[in-house]
Amino acid sequence: MNEEIIKIEKLSKLYENGDLSVKALDNISLSVTQGEFIAIMGASGSGKSTLMNILGCLDRPTEGYYYLEGIDVGEKTDDELSEIRNRKIGFVFQSFNLIPRTSALQNVELPMIYGKVKASERTGMALSLLEQVGLTDRAHHMPNELSGGQKQRVAIARALANCPQIILADEPTGNLDSHSSEEIMEIFARLNRKEGNTVIIVTHERDVAEFTDRIITFKDGSVIKDENLKGVS
Amino acid sequence: MLLTENIKLALSSIKMNKMRSFLTMLGIIIGISSVIAITSIGASAEAVVSKEFQSFGMNNMYVYLNWEAVRDQPIQYADLILPEDIEALQARFPDDILYVAPSISASSETKVGRVRGKLGMTGVAADYNKFYHMEMIHGRMINQSDLDGKRDRIVIDEAASGYFFNKSDSVGETFTVTLNGESRDLTVVGVFRKEASLFDQLNTGESYTTYIPYSLLQTVDDSTSYLELYINGDKDQTQLGGEIVRYLARIKDKVPEFYRFESAEVQMDMINSVLGTLSIAIGAIAAISLVVGGIGIMNIMLVSVTERTREIGIRKSLGARTKDILTQFLIESMILAAIGGMIGTLLGIGIAAIGMGIAGVALIIDPMMILLAVGFSAVVGMFFGLYPARKAARLDPIEALRYE
Numbered sequence: 061m062n063e064e065i066i067k068i069e070k071l072s073k074l075y076e077n078g079d080l081s082v083k084a085l086d087n088i089s090l091s092v093t094q095g096e097f098i099a100i101m102g103a104s105g106s107g108k109s110t111l112m113n114i115l116g117c118l119d120r121p122t123e124g125y126y127y128l129e130g131i132d133v134g135e136k137t138d139d140e141l142s143e144i145r146n147r148k149i150g151f152v153f154q155s156f157n158l159i160p161r162t163s164a165l166q167n168v169e170l171p172m173i174y175g176k177v178k179a180s181e182r183t184g185m186a187l188s189l190l191e192q193v194g195l196t197d198r199a200h201h202m203p204n205e206l207s208g209g210q211k212q213r214v215a216i217a218r219a220l221a222n223c224p225q226i227i228l229a230d231e232p233t234g235n236l237d238s239h240s241s242e243e244i245m246e247i248f249a250r251l252n253r254k255e256g257n258t259v260i261i262v263t264h265e266r267d268v269a270e271f272t273d274r275i276i277t278f279k280d281g282s283v284i285k286d287e288n289l290k291g292v293s
Numbered sequence: 294m295l296l297t298e299n300i301k302l303a304l305s306s307i308k309m310n311k312m313r314s315f316l317t318m319l320g321i322i323i324g325i326s327s328v329i330a331i332t333s334i335g336a337s338a339e340a341v342v343s344k345e346f347q348s349f350g351m352n353n354m355y356v357y358l359n360w361e362a363v364r365d366q367p368i369q370y371a372d373l374i375l376p377e378d379i380e381a382l383q384a385r386f387p388d389d390i391l392y393v394a395p396s397i398s399a400s401s402e403t404k405v406g407r408v409r410g411k412l413g414m415t416g417v418a419a420d421y422n423k424f425y426h427m428e429m430i431h432g433r434m435i436n437q438s439d440l441d442g443k444r445d446r447i448v449i450d451e452a453a454s455g456y457f458f459n460k461s462d463s464v465g466e467t468f469t470v471t472l473n474g475e476s477r478d479l480t481v482v483g484v485f486r487k488e489a490s491l492f493d494q495l496n497t498g499e500s501y502t503t504y505i506p507y508s509l510l511q512t513v514d515d516s517t518s519y520l521e522l523y524i525n526g527d528k529d530q531t532q533l534g535g536e537i538v539r540y541l542a543r544i545k546d547k548v549p550e551f552y553r554f555e556s557a558e559v560q561m562d563m564i565n566s567v568l569g570t571l572s573i574a575i576g577a578i579a580a581i582s583l584v585v586g587g588i589g590i591m592n593i594m595l596v597s598v599t600e601r602t603r604e605i606g607i608r609k610s611l612g613a614r615t616k617d618i619l620t621q622f623l624i625e626s627m628i629l630a631a632i633g634g635m636i637g638t639l640l641g642i643g644i645a646a647i648g649m650g651i652a653g654v655a656l657i658i659d660p661m662m663i664l665l666a667v668g669f670s671a672v673v674g675m676f677f678g679l680y681p682a683r684k685a686a687r688l689d690p691i692e693a694l695r696y697e
């Protein structure tokens with residue numbers, strides 16, 4: 061089961077604003093095996109979010125290659141990328157990004173609607189996802205009626221819709237207290253251990269990173285350290 | 294596919310901004326309601342007018358001396374239409390002219406006992422009642438011997454009978470009237486009943502409609518400048534009218550345009566063409582208000598797209614394709630416009646119903662119109678929603694997610 065699910069080669073991202081240009085990612089190569097649990101760390105502005113957005117097919121690199129399950133993502137059209145985001149990747153944001161005035165349940169159903177899952181099956185599947193994150197009783201609450209930790213759990217349930225292999229989370233605990241952070245990390249750990257999902261999270265906190273098996277550290281758009289916590293695998 | 298989802302979404306977003314949605318729809322509401330109101334009133338009016346013409350006599354025609362053609366020379370007795378001319382016309386068009394008589398009328402004050410009133414007296418030939426939807430309820434109509442003998446006879450309607458004589462059957466009673474300056478006693482020979490036409494209603498003058506032999510009204514000589522005809526309805530009236538006046542001109546040795554004609558059908562065609570022009574004008578007003586309404590929708594949809602940029606980013610990050618976002622916003626603008634169209638339709642029908650209610654005329658509503666109005670508003674919504682929807686659909690997911 062040691063399949064290479066993500067492979068990036070000589071990836072660079074350049075932001076150009078008039079005369080000002082920022083190299084957010086500088087010639088990065090990296091490879092992730094299916095079932096890995098990875099934390100990405102590094103100072104603010106080091107390019108972590110930039111990388112996550114590219115991995116999540118939300119953004120495109122200026123240079124280099126990104127292979128997802130062996131497929132060159134760079135050659136895909138915008139609509140094909142939408143389909144990849146819908147089926148293969150679950151993205152969790154620091155700011156939750158739930159759709160306002162839309163219930164937790166409907167938020168979780170959304171990726172299934174775009175994935176053309178039948179209406180009759182959707183609700184049941186969404187409810188069982190909410191159950192997985194322990195929010196069955198909040199299914200019909202609106203986002204503004206939920207706590208930060210609850211919102212993030214809804215967001216995780218939503219990321220799990222359509223059963224993607226890869227879960228990407230950009231600072232999922234960034235807005236949460238330590239107790240909620242722990243709950244969230246336990247969910248990610250369970251998904252990785254029990255369901256075999258490949259999970260990549262960005263964090264600033266060492267104790268959050270320690271839930272994972274591998275910590276990649278960034279500085280100024282480059283990888284400066286890639287440590288394996290669980291010994292040889 | 295996503296249709297039901299999109300409709301639900303659109304409805305909830307319209308509900309969320311009730312006031313704003315209503316104000317946005319206002320242009321469409323005003324446009325559609327005015328069109329529906331005016332066309333419904335127009336259709337009802339047209340129906341009334343054509344029914345009126347039908348009862349008044351679609352086959353009525355008038356032939357008259359064209360005074361403009363004779364302006365330069367003094368008018369001669371021989372130029373006028375004489376009894377032998379009428380006979381010649383009847384001989385020439387035996388199947389087409391069913392009734393013909395000089396069109397002459399007069400009115401006079403009268404008094405029966407202590408009851409005062411005014412009589413409008415129309416000169417008629419025999420058999421007039423056969424062509425003008427009159428029902429004789431007592432006695433008889435003016436006949437040929439009344440005409441030939443210039444007898445002092447009169448036929449009155451039931452209302453006049455009731456008013457002057459306090460009974461329905463007043464055959465044998467007499468009126469004293471003034472005709473051409475001399476006093477005459479007219480004997481009632483018949484009482485008729487006639488459904489009041491719109492013209493009769495408008496003519497609410499205190500005078501009662503009565504009929505007398507036309508020969509009674511011809512005092513100086515027996516010429517006339519104005520003929521009333523009832524013609525065969527199977528013929529094309531414009532053509533027949535032309536033939537009649539040309540024939541008349543020929544036997545009188547005159548230029549063809551010396552006599553003219555006018556017919557109910559020709560008049561109705563004219564009214565219909567006026568109504569047609571009116572509906573084109575209404576169409577133009579509707580088009581303008583719908584364009585204005587459409588621009589309102591475009592404006593608010595642009596605002597909505599900007600407000601919901603982040604939401605669009607989230608949807609895209611979850612797998613929404615360009616097409617999904619496009620349809621979401623297109624359906625929202627279409628529904629917005631269609632609801633405006635529906636409200637406009639109801640409002641328009643309401644206005645027309647009130648208007649027609651005041652006029653006392655039955656309202657005619659064409660269901661096709663309603664479908665057309667709502668459908669057309671939706672098309673307007675789609676057209677003006679296209680630009681904002683495309684703008685939304687083309688948003689870059691990461692840019693949209695970063696939008697604050």
Ligand SMILES: Nc1ncnc2c1ncn2[C@@H]1O[C@H](COP(=O)(O)OP(=O)(O)OP(=O)(O)O)[C@@H](O)[C@H]1O
Pocket residue numbers: 075076077082083084102103104105106107108109110111
């Ligand atoms: N849209 C953009 N336009 C211009 N520069 C950008 C843009 N997005 C990011 N950058 C720049 O790219 C660099 C990397 O940004 P990125 O968001 O990846 O950092 P990060 O590691 O996620 O930081 P943080 O820990 O604060 O979230 C920064 O210097 C940032 O200013």
Ligand SMILES: [Mg+2]
Pocket residue numbers: 108109110230
């Ligand atoms: Mg970041």
